Amino acid sequence: MSTDRQxxxxxxxxxxxxxxxxxxxxxxxxxxxxxxxxVGFLSERYNYKEAGxxxxxxxxxxETLGLATAATNHNTRHPLLTASLATTxxxxxxxxxxxxxxxxxxxRFQAIGLKKVTSAQIEDFAGLMRRLWKxxxxxxxxxxxxSYPYLHQxxxxxxxxxxxxxxxxxxxxxxAGRVADGVVLHxxxxxxxxxxxxxxxxxxAKSAGRDPASIRVWSVLGTIGDHLPADVRLxxxxxxxATYLQGYGDAxxxxxxxxxxxxxxxxxxxxxxxxxxxxxxxxSTEQLEHLATLIPDxxxxxxxxxxxxxxxxxxxxxxxxxxxxxxLHGASPDELAPIVDAYRDVRPAGVRNYPANxxxxx
Numbered sequence: 001m002s003t004d005r006q007x008x009x010x011x012x013x014x015x016x017x018x019x020x021x022x023x024x025x026x027x028x029x030x031x032x033x034x035x036x037x038x039v040g041f042l043s044e045r046y047n048y049k050e051a052g053x054x055x056x057x058x059x060x061x062x063e064t065l066g067l068a069t070a071a072t073n074h075n076t077r078h079p080l081l082t083a084s085l086a087t088t089x090x091x092x093x094x095x096x097x098x099x100x101x102x103x104x105x106x107x108r109f110q111a112i113g114l115k116k117v118t119s120a121q122i123e124d125f126a127g128l129m130r131r132l133w134k135x136x137x138x139x140x141x142x143x144x145x146x147s148y149p150y151l152h153q154x155x156x157x158x159x160x161x162x163x164x165x166x167x168x169x170x171x172x173x174x175x176a177g178r179v180a181d182g183v184v185l186h187x188x189x190x191x192x193x194x195x196x197x198x199x200x201x202x203x204x205a206k207s208a209g210r211d212p213a214s215i216r217v218w219s220v221l222g223t224i225g226d227h228l229p230a231d232v233r234l235x236x237x238x239x240x241x242a243t244y245l246q247g248y249g250d251a252x253x254x255x256x257x258x259x260x261x262x263x264x265x266x267x268x269x270x271x272x273x274x275x276x277x278x279x280x281x282x283x284s285t286e287q288l289e290h291l292a293t294l295i296p297d298x299x300x301x302x303x304x305x306x307x308x309x310x311x312x313x314x315x316x317x318x319x320x321x322x323x324x325x326x327x328l329h330g331a332s333p334d335e336l337a338p339i340v341d342a343y344r345d346v347r348p349a350g351v352r353n354y355p356a357n358x359x360x361x362x
Contacts, residue, residue, distance in 0.1 A: 008038030018281035039066035066356035071102030098359035102166035120144035162359020177204020182216040182359035222303035239280035312342035
């Protein structure tokens with residue numbers, strides 16, 4: 001593929017949603033490169049989507065695609081393992097990898113015996129990573145990220161590996177502005193939520209003496225065209241948002257200024273209360289049709305839907321809101337193909353030619 005066809009401002013999630021066939025990524029990544037998508041992100045799950053294994057496969061079958069975890073959690077590995085994951089992937093891909101971190105879900109951590117993630121931990125951890133990647137030997141570290149008598153990789157290391165932070169709330173967004181090279185926002189952000197997020201990132205950057213323009217900010221846009229079957233669209237829209245409301249609905253309610261009473265009624269619904277597992281993974285079409293009656297159309301509207309041309313227009317509009325990239329969320333490269341083709345016809349003239357690495361701006 002010629003690099004002039006590569007759209008480094010567009011990303012997608014590999015193995016979107018839930019998978020029971022991780023080997024599918026071996027076909028997805030070449031398809032994404034052939035389509036011209038710029039970045040492949042991987043959202044880690046504790047089943048078939050361990051970050052090192054999957055992103056390693058993504059790197060092995062790609063030549064130009066930027067790659068990132070978006071996200072893994074710093075508290076699930078020893079710092080040396082995470083540092084080594086990053087240096088391994090970064091070098092094996094010729095500098096195309098960025099380490100994406102996130103807070104995760106407090107209730108899940110509690111259930112598996114881990115403490116919840118704090119801003120202080122993330123900031124401390126990011127500092128440790130950058131010191132290790134520069135070849136430093138760290139002696140007697142005792143900070144929010146943990147106590148470590150000795151941390152060291154190799155003295156000859158001199159890597160600039162971007163750190164991306166996945167963020168929803170204002171405190172995490174400000175933290176991202178202070179310490180991250182890139183930010184991944186969240187699906188189902190209204191225009192107001194997106195603009196509020198950009199303001200928070202800018203505040204954080206300025207408080208640390210940084211230029212907000214030096215931070216690569218990715219909008220995450222559910223991109224579900226009507227060329228897909230109706231039951232698939234229902235799963236990727238209603239099912240996906242319902243799953244988010246299961247896990248961290250309060251955060252989405254707050255940043256979008258949605259009615260908390262609607263969330264309370266959703267959670268009180270008998271089907272929701274009794275449902276085991278992620279809704280978008282296990283719910284039937286009938287169950288999803290029921291859930292659609294509980295979620296306002298306004299909440300579902302923050303997505304790219306309709307014809308491929310309508311989806312492409314919404315993708316292009318995201319850049320007018322101030323982001324530097326758009327992740328086409330919830331669909332595989334094959335499912336995105338007609339939308340990406342249509343996007344080329346409406347691609348904003350002012351979009352920068354960013355590097356493939358999703359945490360670099362130049």
